[in-house]
Amino acid sequence: MTSDHGSSRTSTVDSSPLLVKALEKSLEVKDKVEKCANELSTVNETIKKEMAAGITLHQAEKALAQSESVEDRVHECAGELNEVNNVLAQEIDDRNKLNRELIETLQELSTTQNVLSDSQNVLAIAHEVVEEAKQRTLxxxxxxxxxxxxFNDRLDQAIALARRCDWILAVMFIDLDGFKQINDTHGHAIGDRVLQVVAQRLYEQVRSEDTVCRYGGDEFLYLLVNPRSIANIQRVAHNVFDRISQALFIDDLTLTVAPSIGVAVYPGDASTGQELxxxxxxxxxRAKEKKAGCIFFASIP
Ligand SMILES: Nc1nc2c(ncn2[C@@H]2O[C@H](COP(=O)(O)OP(=O)(O)OP(=O)(O)O)[C@@H](O)[C@H]2O)c(=O)[nH]1
Structure with a gap:
């Protein structure tokens, strides 16, 4: 067996120095065993020939000595092979141990990943809960x-933007007329439904950059961001007035509520949200007092 052949085998099998050495050793032993086998076969051939020709005692003793020498070397090879086997057995043990450790590590990793994924789910749920709670408080x-x-938050933001971009803003204060009468006549629950319908009508009308809110009781606010002109504000105010004034159908009741609307414009009527x-x-x-079409602008004396 050539060393070239040996090195190509060892390099593809493993790079562990112990294993490389053991494999080289086993190749050496294999070479020795092959030599012993050849020698033994030569000795046997010679003995056969000599026996055919009539073997002498001297020849028989010589042949025995030769075969005993081969036997000694075969024993030696067996010892060396045993050493190689021990090294290989140790290597296999080490690898099994490594494999077990690798499997344990992978299992731990998988457990950690599960825990991580559970934590992420819990975190996502917590985020949702917090977001919902936040939405509820707003x-x-x-x-x-x-x-x-x-509303106040959006109003402050709108004022900051309006200042920077040179926009106008408008705040409509909307109060229902005679709402107490609805409560008194039909009960608080029907009054609540009326408030819900009015809120819905306002909400449906509002543009994405604008905001409506329930300010409290039967009062609502409507913020118009960058309406560009007083004429546009008047148009929206009239639309709001008309929409709220439309008949409401609650159970078998047909009700009507009209709003009184006051409008203040930034920057002409006020410079802060609160003032607006x-x-x-x-x-x-003033609109309520005068009953003048029920829409009143702060700037109109
Ligand atoms: N059903 C119901 N009623 C409410 C709620 N909050 C406030 N109110 C009632 O709304 C009414 C508001 O009072 P006012 O604004 O004086 O009533 P109004 O009849 O509209 O009076 P004007 O605005 O002067 O026309 C009161 O009767 C409150 O009890 C609510 O959440 N639900």
Whole structure:
């Protein structure tokens, strides 16, 4: 067996130094055994020939000595093979141990991944719960539309934008006329349904950049962002008025509520959100007092 052949085998099998050595050793032993077998076969051939020709005692002793020498070397090879086997057995043990450790590590990794995935799910649910809670704190419980807190936040943002972009803004203060009468005549539950329908009508009308909210009781606010002109504000206010004034059908009741609307415009009527709402509120009261078409602009004396 050539060393070239040996090195190509060992390099493809493993790069562990112990294993490389053991394999080289086994190739050496194999060579030795092959030599012994050849020698033994030569000795046997000679003995056969000599026996055919009539073997002498001297020849028989010589042949025995030769075969004993081969036998000694075969024993030696067996010892060496045993050593190789021990090394290989140790290597197999080590590899099995490594495999077991690898499997355990993979199992631990899989458990960790499951725990991680569970944690991620829990986290996602927690996010949803927090988001829902956040939404609840920003929505009016009875009608589902934004509440005063969300409106004020949007109003502050709108004022900041309007300042930077040179826009106008408008706040409409909407109060239902004679709402108490509905409560008193038909009960609080019907009054609640009326508020819900009004809120829905406002919500359906509002553009995505604008905001409506229930301010409290039967009061609603409507923020118009960058309406561009007073004429546009008037048009929206009239649309809101007409939509709210349409008949409401609740169970077998047909009800009507008309709103009083006060409008304040930024920057002409106020420079802050709070002032804008207060001025729209004051305009709404003047609209109520005068009963003049029920829409009143703060800037109109
Ligand atoms: N059903 C119901 N009623 C409410 C709610 N919040 C406030 N109210 C009632 O709404 C009414 C609001 O009072 P007002 O604005 O004086 O009633 P109004 O009859 O519309 O009076 P004007 O605005 O002057 O026309 C009161 O009767 C409150 O009890 C609510 O969530 N549900």
């Amino acid at each position: 929505r009016d419980f009875a009608t589902g539309i934004p509440n005063r807190e969300l 709402v207060a001025n729209a509120d004051a305009a709404m009261y």
